[in-house]
């Protein structure tokens with residue numbers, strides 16, 4: 001008789017294993033992260049693994065190595081989710097047989113977005129929406145708000161992986177959604193749902209199904225307090241595409257960002273607005289982010305940031321006030337606080353502003369985050385505008401990276417940004433001189449003003 005396998009202890013943070021329980025993981029340093037898991041018995045042969053459904057067979061693969069030159073590329077048409085902005089983050093639609101992970105904080109709209117996409121895609125064939133978090137009634141109640149039609153959309157309130165796989169085999173859906181991979185458990189493991197072994201098993205089995213039967217699959221993943229996907233980093237390696245939902249509870253807009261995509265550009269962005277009838281795509285984000293911009297207020301600047309392949313104009317606001325306490329406070333929201341410290345040092349040293357005794361607050365309006373160096377010039381301009389109490393003209397946009405010597409450096413894809421500014425009706429664009437072609441000093445009605453240093457930029461803005 002085969003002996004039952006010995007338990008192993010697995011770190012829930014990084015997946016490293018140990019035969020004994022440890023208080024602290026030797027690999028990633030996490031405390032109290034080891035959990036007992038019982039592995040299933042391992043069969044040695046490939047056939048045994050294949051019989052157990054473990055063979056990683058891609059659709060159309062023969063199982064033996066083939067010559068590169070002999071392989072023909074089949075042009076698989078991408079499937080559309082019926083939601084433009086969602087298609088955009090996916091790189092132009094859903095690739096057949098792909099496994100996509102959608103992560104985000106609770107209540108941000110993951111289930112809503114996927115139910116909307118599932119309902120749209122059900123018009124082309126049956127779709128299975130398996131949820132371990134909500135009952136069929138709850139999902140249907142949400143569906144009524146989203147006005148889901150009569151398309152063949154199957155709901156399955158189930159957490160057992162084997163049952164979900166059975167239903168996939170029975171319905172043969174054109175799309176599968178598994179709402180939260182953390183709630184799914186396999187009967188083969190004794191550990192609790194959400195543990196690294198269970199999550200990895202669920203993702204792997206669904207990967208085999210997706211690739212083997214060419215069924216695109218969406219997995220919902222929870223994120224932890226620090227914003228990374230809960231449980232295993234391993235999950236991100238298994239799937240083809242990782243999308244993150246961003247946004248703030250207090251704002252209605254939501255951003256879906258691609259952080260890994262085997263079939264498209266990363267850092268591509270989809271912008272949505274949460275309404276009473278679900279998520280609505282926002283085709284023109286610049287307009288939304290600039291909608292509430294104050295006119296004639298010092299400390300407000302519009303910068304042109306590039307998200308994936310799309311330029312977006314956002315407003316950055318700064319408030320500089322004299323500090324009443326000994327140490328001045330510096331607060332940044334929407335930009336990196338280290339970058340803010342660096343830019344303040346550049347302003348002091350290169351533009352002669354004295355900010356030692358001042359509190360500085362910087363905020364990107366609308367809860368947006370910009371993390372490109374090209375936003376430097378906008379941040380500096382907003383701070384200087386607040387310090388000098390001078391208004392930056394409402395029709396001026398800007399972008400450019402600032403170096404430690406106070407120089408304004410050229411950045412990538414300047415022409416896309418300029419075009420967006422011109423389209424949004426801006427009349428002046430302050431930008432790195434290096435990015436201006438000698439005989440192109442205007443784009444439509446928008447005049448391009450090249451600057452080489454921070455000093456030149458501030459003169460042009462606040463003169």
Ligand code: TYD
Pocket residue numbers: 104105106107108109110111112113142145146274275276277278279
């Ligand atoms: P949900 O998709 O359940 O979030 P997640 O699956 O990421 O946890 O979204 C829930 C939130 O969205 C909830 O606070 C209510 C809000 N909401 C709307 O504002 N309008 C709608 O039409 C729907 C369905 C939800």
Ligand code: MG
Pocket residue numbers: 110111112133179
């Ligand atoms: Mg949900």
